[in-house]
Amino acid sequence: MTDWVALRRKARRTLIDTARRLGAGPPAGFGEPDDQEGGRQNLLLLVQLRWIAVAGQIMTIAVVQGGLGITLPLGPMAVVLVGLVLLNLVSVGWLARGGSVTEGVLFVALLLNVVALTGQLYLSGGATNPFTSLFLLQLTLAAVLLSSRATLALVALTTASLGLLMLASRPLVLPMGDGEDELFRLYLVGMLVGFVIDAALIAVFVTRVSRNLRRQDARLADLRQRAAEEDHIVRMGLLASGAAHELGTPLSSLSVILGDWRRMPELTASPDIAREIEEMQEAVGRCKAIVTGILLAAGAARGEAPHLTTVRRFVAELVGDWRRMRSCFSLQVRDEFGEDEEIVSDTALKQVLFNVLDNALDLSPNFVELVLLRDGDTLRLSVTDRGPGFAPEMLARLGQPYTSSKGRLGGGLGLFLVVNVVRKLGGTVEARNRSYGGAVVTISLPLSSLTV
Secondary structure, three states, X not given: OHHHHHHHHHHHHHHHHHHHHHOOOOHHHOOHHHHHHHHHHHHHHHHHHHHHHHHHHHHHHHHHHHHOOOEOOHHHHHHHHHHHHHHHHHHHHHHHOOOOOOHHHHHHHHHHHHHHHHHHHHOOOHHHOHHHHHHHHHHHHHHHHOOHHHHHHHHHHHHHHHHHHHHOOOOOEXXXXXXXXXXXXXXXXXXXXXXXXXXXXXXXXHHHHHHHHHHHHHHHHHHHHHHHHXXXXXXXXXXXXXXXXXXXXXHHHHHHHHHHHHOOHHHHOOHXXXXXXXXXXXXXXXXXXXXXXXXXXXXXXXXXXXXEEEHHHHHHHHHHHHHHHHOOOOEEEXXXXXXXXXXXXXXXXXXXXXXXXXXHHHHOOOOEEEEEEEEOOEEEEEEEEOOOOOOHHHHHOOOOOOOOOOOOOOOOHHHHHHHHHHHHOOOEEEEEEOOOXXXXXXXXXXXXXXXX
């Protein structure tokens, strides 16, 4: 009972840690690593937008001052440009140091963009400047990046800035001789240029921001799925370990009784009965080995530590155990690994391969092939059979629980556990149908996850 309670507590702690790590906990901390990555990408987009703004303002000032002959306060406008450059350098440095990009950081970045634009417009005609439409770009980005409350705050501040420009600004000094028609024509041209710039930047940057958000949502959905699978695995581990503990006592009793029977002359006198007793002892021994393996895989067995071995020795022991327990000699092994590598014997990986081989044997009792090869720093184990292959819907849902073509109640957990255990080791599982019949399941693992 003590071991069972300890196992439940350990599983509960594991589930809580997994939920926190994968984002299954409270929404405030959900998926934090992926949220940060999305925030960093969005802040980089704002940095790029600011560089474009700096270059565009320099070009506009040059055209207005040099081409149109309109006098501008170059000194103050240069100060604003230098401020934008410094803001970009600070932002890049913040990202390089691994700074946390929260909604507040994005709000401040957009707010400073509004302040800089307000300053440039104040120095170049105020509300009469046709480039006031660029305020809409900042508000559009805010609507995409920020919460409703933060967006409304930026809308209020932008509206206040535009109102300030209508009340106070530095008037432009226009060249003498230009009539009202010419000035109106220049204003219309400026509105057209401002609209084109605004539309182009909105189309480009909002599209990129939306793509970042969709990618982030996909990552969060994947994390939710993984958290649910972790919960499922922990509950199955509790069930399996509990059953293994409960089976241990009756199996030990059966082993003792059979041992007593083998020493009873009235039973051993009959060769048939003696042979049946021996077969029963072998079956009980096999059941005890299975129970021990379940407990070891669940981390509940004592005194059973992983041991050093090599890739070839590990596969040879695995194949020998599998053939002996299944009484199967149709398994063929092809070794293309190359120079042997020292690894730690992993019980979970052994059980994973047992599951894949069992599935192949169920569908192809006359031929199962295990191929061992090395691809750079990756160990690849491929199991091939000559069965009917995978249905298309199974290939599309590979690794999801209760996805099986065998029609058994609760089927499909084997591949589900295979995919999740391999993923925990940093590897991948691929399945495909062969063009001439049968299927291939390939397990790819980085050797670094198995070596000392």
